[in-house]
Amino acid sequence: MYDLVIVGGGLWGTAASWSAVEHRFGRVLLLERNTFVAGESSAKAGGIVSDFVAHPDDQAWVTESRTLFRQAQEISGDRTMIQENGMLSLCTPVQAEQLATQVQDLQRRNIPVDVWDSRAIGAHWPDLDRVSADMIGIWTPQDWHVNPTAAANAFLTLARVKGLEVRFNYRATTIAIESRRVLVHTSEESIEAARVLVTAGTWTRKLLQTAGIDIPFRPYRTQLASLEFPAGYQLPIVRELSTDMYFVPDGAHNLLVGDGTRLWEHDPDNYETLGDPDFHQDVASGVMRLISKGEYAQLRRSWAGLCGATPDRRPLVGKVADRLYIACGDNGFGIKRGPALGALAAKIAMDAAEAPQLNPHRYPPIDFPLRPGSGGTFDS
Ligand SMILES: Cc1cc2nc3c(=O)[nH]c(=O)nc-3n(C[C@H](O)[C@H](O)[C@H](O)COP(=O)(O)OP(=O)(O)OC[C@H]3O[C@@H](n4cnc5c(N)ncnc54)[C@H](O)[C@@H]3O)c2cc1C
Numbered sequence: 001m002y003d004l005v006i007v008g009g010g011l012w013g014t015a016a017s018w019s020a021v022e023h024r025f026g027r028v029l030l031l032e033r034n035t036f037v038a039g040e041s042s043a044k045a046g047g048i049v050s051d052f053v054a055h056p057d058d059q060a061w062v063t064e065s066r067t068l069f070r071q072a073q074e075i076s077g078d079r080t081m082i083q084e085n086g087m088l089s090l091c092t093p094v095q096a097e098q099l100a101t102q103v104q105d106l107q108r109r110n111i112p113v114d115v116w117d118s119r120a121i122g123a124h125w126p127d128l129d130r131v132s133a134d135m136i137g138i139w140t141p142q143d144w145h146v147n148p149t150a151a152a153n154a155f156l157t158l159a160r161v162k163g164l165e166v167r168f169n170y171r172a173t174t175i176a177i178e179s180r181r182v183l184v185h186t187s188e189e190s191i192e193a194a195r196v197l198v199t200a201g202t203w204t205r206k207l208l209q210t211a212g213i214d215i216p217f218r219p220y221r222t223q224l225a226s227l228e229f230p231a232g233y234q235l236p237i238v239r240e241l242s243t244d245m246y247f248v249p250d251g252a253h254n255l256l257v258g259d260g261t262r263l264w265e266h267d268p269d270n271y272e273t274l275g276d277p278d279f280h281q282d283v284a285s286g287v288m289r290l291i292s293k294g295e296y297a298q299l300r301r302s303w304a305g306l307c308g309a310t311p312d313r314r315p316l317v318g319k320v321a322d323r324l325y326i327a328c329g330d331n332g333f334g335i336k337r338g339p340a341l342g343a344l345a346a347k348i349a350m351d352a353a354e355a356p357q358l359n360p361h362r363y364p365p366i367d368f369p370l371r372p373g374s375g376g377t378f379d380s
Pocket of ligand 1: 307331336337
């Protein structure tokens with residue numbers, strides 16, 4: 001019997017696995033339905049890691065996640081995992097006023113931040129030559145682009161060295177809670193565990209329902225496009241807060257452009273994984289609105305993935321039944337907090353930590369409206 005079975009090897013599940021074996025929580029097994037880790041939402045993400053988040057818990061999780069990303073990078077030797085691009089948040093004067101306390105908060109935490117008018121934006125980043133005259137830029141130079149797949153693979157390697165067992169191509173089909181154990185029935189065999197932690201991303205609710213448990217959780221869809229700039233460009237990570245559009249540099253000639261969020265519930269087993277034609281239109285007009293070089297950009301490809309919403313936009317991490325635990329509810333910004341939340345979930349599952357504010361049962365499993373989020377910048 002395993003002491004802990006973790007179901008789902010995305011960024012959260014691989015980080016949880018590493019934490020569990022690091023803390024010597026006994027015999028730990030990770031189950032992943034694909035033949036590799038981080039093949040779902042984690043692979044599809046823009047990978048923005050920013051301190052510009054409003055909620056104090058998020059601020060702490062981003063700080064801890066940065067440390068874990070750094071450790072993973074140093075130990076694995078993968079120099080491409082973290083790109084220190086810096087981020088420019090473009091806001092209207094009204095938004096800049098709303099964010100003034102947050103800017104002060106960053107300064108109080110000794111995190112570098114600058115507020116620029118449109119002239120300063122153009123002086124620092126000449127390729128942003130179509131920014132309107134009244135636009136304000138909030139510059140956070142220490143923000144990163146992280147490759148989540150590389151990070152998840154590094155967490156997995158580190159965990160395996162410490163004794164993690166892994167089964168790929170194992171899809172947990174049902175979970176049954178018995179008096180002294182939990183049985184995870186998979187596509188291959190049934191597995192016995194003292195405790196189970198489900199980190200199955202947007203499948204978490206469906207899987208829990210097989211154990212007769214429901215949670216307030218709704219998957220929604222969001223999109224990313226990769227554009228080719230034949231003559232190259234020089235840009236940091238850019239977010240336009242009035243539209244939620246963002247750019248992430250991806251090498252010298254490619255730019256990732258999001259977000260194309262579709263705020264209605266999607267089935268993780270049946271949703272459109274390519275970008276929509278109207279998203280492509282929005283990307284083209286959004287890029288050309290800010291950058292004249294955008295006129296020559298070509299669409300390389302586009303894709304869509306799912307995020308998991310909760311009623312209060314806070315994660316669900318903790319116990320859902322005897323011996324059964326979950327970690328989900330990224331609300332669209334689970335890369336920047338994923339390593340810390342995975343580690344926390346493992347500790348809660350082994351009684352080594354508590355986080356009552358994340359109790360998965362704090363709301364009944366009701367329907368609730370889906371809301372846009374700007375990566376946690378406006379969540380307080
Ligand atoms: C287009 C897009 C852009 C994004 N950009 C950002 C960003 O810039 N910054 C940011 O912070 N966040 C971003 N996000 C959000 C981020 O991708 C997620 O928060 C994060 O990937 C969640 O990780 P996870 O491990 O919970 O889920 P996942 O990565 O989906 O992992 C879940 C894993 O569980 C496995 N699984 C599911 N069911 C089973 C089962 N029954 N048995 C076994 N295995 C199972 C899946 O195969 C998968 O590997 C973005 C999301 C999308 C879609």
